[in-house]
Amino acid sequence: xxxxxxxxxxxxxxxxxxxxxxxxxxxxxxxxxxxxxxxxxxxxxxxxxxxxxxxxxxxxxxxxxxxxxxxxxxxxxxxxxxxxxxxxxxxxxxxxxxxxxxxxxxxxxxxxxxxxxxxxxxxxxxxxxxxxxxxxxxxxxxxxxxxxxxxxxxxxxx
Amino acid sequence: xxxxxxxxxxxxxxxxxxxxxxxxxxxxxxxxxxxxxxxxxxxxxxxxxxxxxxxxxxxxxxxxxxxxxxxxxxxxxxxxxxxxxxxxxxxxxxxxxxxxxxxxxxxxxxxxxxxxxxxxxxxxxxxxxxxxxxxxxxxxxxxxxxxxxxxxxxxxxxxxxxxxxxxxxxxxxxxxxxxxxxxxxxxxxxxxxxxxxxxxxxxxxxxxx
Numbered sequence: 001x002x003x004x005x006x007x008x009x010x011x012x013x014x015x016x017x018x019x020x021x022x023x024x025x026x027x028x029x030x031x032x033x034x035x036x037x038x039x040x041x042x043x044x045x046x047x048x049x050x051x052x053x054x055x056x057x058x059x060x061x062x063x064x065x066x067x068x069x070x071x072x073x074x075x076x077x078x079x080x081x082x083x084x085x086x087x088x089x090x091x092x093x094x095x096x097x098x099x100x101x102x103x104x105x106x107x108x109x110x111x112x113x114x115x116x117x118x119x120x121x122x123x124x125x126x127x128x129x130x131x132x133x134x135x136x137x138x139x140x141x142x143x144x145x146x147x148x149x150x151x152x153x154x155x156x157x158x
Numbered sequence: 159x160x161x162x163x164x165x166x167x168x169x170x171x172x173x174x175x176x177x178x179x180x181x182x183x184x185x186x187x188x189x190x191x192x193x194x195x196x197x198x199x200x201x202x203x204x205x206x207x208x209x210x211x212x213x214x215x216x217x218x219x220x221x222x223x224x225x226x227x228x229x230x231x232x233x234x235x236x237x238x239x240x241x242x243x244x245x246x247x248x249x250x251x252x253x254x255x256x257x258x259x260x261x262x263x264x265x266x267x268x269x270x271x272x273x274x275x276x277x278x279x280x281x282x283x284x285x286x287x288x289x290x291x292x293x294x295x296x297x298x299x300x301x302x303x304x305x306x307x308x309x310x311x312x313x314x315x316x317x318x319x320x321x322x323x324x325x326x327x328x329x330x331x332x333x334x335x336x337x338x339x340x341x342x343x344x345x346x347x348x349x350x351x352x353x354x355x356x357x358x359x360x361x362x363x364x365x366x367x
Contacts, residue, residue: 043254043257091254119322
């Protein structure tokens, strides 16, 4: 009986190590790349156009894009954004848009107010341009009445 | 006096089921949803409301209803419950297939979907057990234990599912309905004494009295 418990504990410990190993790759030092989030790619429509604003705006999606390892800001990176908003569902092409990061690796895109859908007020973002490994994020708003949401990318070369 | 009491009990039951539905119908979120998504959401709320009446009917606790009549309505409400769950999941699938696939495969980022899917399989299993009752030939007490266990999982899973969702249901009426459903289910199961070990219930002693 004792040996069974020990074995279970060992299995659990090694599983935990394996999970940690996935999220923090064996990089000698520096900033780890952002892993994709569960459900992040849901209702993704590749190739969202770069726009000044999605729909009538009123809500801001903001964030940064940096390089894994040294954390250098990445300029000119295309971030695609979509969400269920007051103007439409996630699946509608009109709910999708993209923007580029500035010289500081920062981006911000105005879009319609995100409203709770499928149980949580959340947005979707994608980096899917090829130079770096693809990352899908699905950040959740702390409150449905928030008018801004931030999502940060740390990318590793593809 | 008995008549008034009976009317009040029925009115309270109807109010407990209907007030949360009416409150959800006032949700501002509805303005930004497609009809199929709205239907899917309300099918889920209806399913939750039905969970309130099911244990009361199973135990024959409602006034003016003989146990036989109550069990007949329990069967009808059970069918309606399964249909509501199918409409709920099917409507959500049409609204956003990848989110429902994630939920059904237990890979969703949202913790509440796990509870919803567990409750769904439990209610389907409870219904199957009811449909095949005569064919599978379980001893009545064994059948009752399994059906009751599945019903308990359905109720707890549904309550957790509903409470964790930020959706159209108004939070106070949602919490109240979930509490009442869990408490009544617990009371009925406790009073039924089907898990009391090594104590035969005397013949003629009906637990529903």
